[in-house]
Amino acid sequence: MSLHSAFRFLWTYLRPLSGFLLLLVTLLTGATVLRLLFPQLLRSLVDRTMEGAPLPELVLPAGLFLAAALLIQVLRITATMLSERIAWKATNALRLDLARHVLGLDLAFHKEHTPGELIERIDGDVTVLAGFFSQFVAQVGASLLLIGGVLVVLFTEGPLPGLVGLGSFALGIAAMLAVSSLSVKAWAGIRASSAEMMSFVEEHIAGREEVKALGADRYVLRRLMALSARHWRLRWRARALETTAAGVTYVTWVLGQFAMLLLAWSLYRNGSLSLGTAMMLFFYADLLGEPISTIRNQMDEMQRARAALGRLVKLKAVSPAITDGAGGALRDGPLSVTLERVSFQYEEGRLVLNDVSFHLEPGRTLGILGRTGSGKSSLIRLLCRFYDPQEGTVRIGGSDIRQLPLDELRSRIGLISQEVGLFGGTLRDNLALFNPAITDEQIWAAVHRLGLTGWFGRFEDGLDSRIGPAGGGLSAGEAQLLALVRLSLRDPGLVILDEFTARIDPVTEALLQRAVDRLLAGRTAIIIAHRLTTVERADDILVLDQGSILEWGPRRILARDTRSHYNRLRSAGSEEVLA
Ligand SMILES: Nc1ncnc2c1ncn2[C@@H]1O[C@H](COP(=O)(O)OP(=O)(O)OP(=O)(O)O)[C@@H](O)[C@H]1O
Incomplete structure (x- = not known):
């Protein structure tokens, strides 16, 4: 220069x-x-x-x-x-x-x-x-x-x-x-x-x-x-x-x-x-x-x-390819999710999602199944607008997400993946994510709402308890429980749980399932899972295969339909079918 x-x-x-x-x-x-x-x-x-x-x-x-x-x-x-x-x-x-x-x-x-x-x-x-x-x-x-x-x-x-x-x-x-x-x-x-x-x-x-x-x-x-x-x-x-x-x-x-x-x-x-x-x-x-x-x-x-x-x-x-849209705010409450003929690739010539379309009504829960590499996480990345699809439109709450301000979109989506991001600091810092506007009362209310009051007793210093760098000292399940409280405090209209129940002991999983039930009440949700049990709470099921929709419909109907892929997976009772 x-x-x-x-x-x-x-x-x-x-x-x-x-x-x-x-x-x-x-x-x-x-x-x-x-x-x-x-x-x-x-x-x-x-x-x-x-x-x-x-x-x-x-x-x-x-x-x-x-x-x-x-x-x-x-x-x-x-x-x-x-x-x-x-x-x-x-x-x-x-x-x-x-x-x-x-x-x-x-x-x-x-x-x-x-x-x-x-x-x-x-x-x-x-x-x-x-x-x-x-x-x-x-x-x-x-x-x-x-x-x-x-x-x-x-x-x-x-x-x-x-x-x-x-x-x-x-x-x-x-x-x-x-x-x-x-x-x-x-x-x-x-x-x-x-x-x-x-x-x-x-x-x-x-x-x-x-x-x-x-x-x-x-x-x-x-x-x-x-x-x-x-x-x-x-x-x-x-x-x-x-x-x-x-x-x-x-x-x-x-x-x-x-x-x-x-x-x-x-x-x-x-x-x-x-x-x-x-x-x-x-x-x-x-x-x-x-x-x-x-x-x-x-x-x-x-x-x-x-x-x-x-x-x-x-x-x-270097300027971001993903920029704010000029639109206004999303409406309060649960948000619908619609994909219209969405195709996406990270690299030229390797389609990861191919002509994907579906609609999820507000307040319903969608379970996404698919083998590893079928495009489940990529689909979630599109919903959060970490990437834009090359073709098609993604709508949340009826709005094309490219028209929404990014902060607005991301503040209304609550995402929890297997690797929960925790930081060295107090429990309060981690739950409120360093936001001083969130009071202790609000945090405790969220803990009660999710039925985690008893479990929180293990933190001797309450919200002042310290967490090691990168969540050191907590198990994956415990980290996910904290992530649920954190998410509940933000009151999102769409909750996304990516491979949520992997690597967790049965006791923590029961606690987690109950907290998830309470969190999802009155919200739209998308749950990605390798295990069939994880999607049993879902209203709709979507099966992805190599980036295309293999099957999509209400879970109860698919479960009864002997020709459905979901039914076959259930009767095989196998995790391997998905893994
Ligand atoms: N950042 C990236 N750059 C290039 N290719 C990627 C990237 N992330 C994922 N892919 C490819 O996209 C395809 C779909 O990946 P994706 O992570 O969406 O699958 P998945 O169904 O979530 O898999 P898993 O169940 O293993 O998490 C895979 O072939 C993967 O190699």
Whole structure:
């Protein structure tokens, strides 16, 4: 991306902090001006001492000299603290923006990008920007001011000191430009390798149970070692290049100082300069070194920041394919569900749902059966609008769901899958999903409604009981019971239970069934199940086979019809037919 567009992007986040930025520039300018005056004070002190001035006359220049040294440090420390503040304020705003943006992207995007990779973007790349955000303009500006000031003073002292200063500066810049480009490419490679490593770690920590159970630890460790070895090599190379660049700049700086020292010494020897002026010239030559290395560091930072910024701008440019519709709210109460000739595929040429049509009246329960891979979960994803079908229309409560605002649609659908999402925090946080508007009374009312009061007694601290990260410490059945309470609090018009009763002991299942009965009363529901018993409460049955409807109708009629597929499944009494 061009430097101009990079600055335009950054300015969005820096603009609200322009007051702080102005203060930073003022502090750094103040410090720079004082640093330019500092050698002049030194000259006056040395010359007066050499002239044999009495001690009281030396007190003032010595005091000024010390005060200037102290003030420079105070200004620099304040400027550093302020620039950190600017950096974190600006980048936190960017972090928040990116996190919001990424959370709003489609499921299709999240399938392609692991959480580890996204964390690296939202945190790693943004942290790289943090340094750059605060430092670049202020530091480079102050350095240029210092260099300009030093050269002006040197030329004022005579053409020779001016030319030596200019020569040493030009040499320093030329050396910097020659070597610093080497480390730039290396840094781009490092961030890419870091994202790859993060995503590998995240994926394998998430799947740790399988990794352990299947004895894949050694493979995972070997692969991680290979990734970190590559990362280390890249880092080592980049650091080596960076250190070389710093070394070259340092050598040119020393050469410049040496040239000035020789000049000052010879001019002092032939009586053209006082000792104070000779020392002053040397101090000015010394001052030239630091801004050159500051600019070099900032140039490196800029290259790193540019690479990070390029990736962030690209991420921000990804727009969700699923967007809000302009329609209004859904009606209260149970919602009908209609699919009209819906066909859907994730990838070109592989239909997952093929010309599916059905209608579910408000308040009825539909049981969906089908072998694994027949398209049941995909159908649910269409209802929640995680994807849009390529053909046909999905209606909920009579409205084409593409016309509905996404928040409205998703707030009226309650979905529970086998993997309930629980978070480290209190029971209250998990049930109210961190919504402070939901009161304890409302939570307890939902618990009573679902007949779970007795079961809740196991949580000794009531709603303050703590749940481990990712629901640690709870069984799958317990997590599902909590999910039911959570869902009941949102009062959805359509409840979807995806493979709900798998992996649960009989006692918990009985509790769960009763809670589900109570939750579904007065609501429309869709239950996906591999097991026939799970759909016994359903009013209608839909059997899917390879993305097409094999059978659909009222459960009682299908159960009586000896030719129906559902009947055959029941008489076979087999779970395997479905599994
Ligand atoms: N994100 C995806 N990208 C590409 N193909 C997918 C994706 N998700 C599912 N599929 C494919 O779509 C088909 C239907 O999958 P789906 O998960 O809907 O089936 P299912 O009936 O719910 O299966 P199961 O009972 O095993 O959960 C399968 O062939 C699957 O491989």
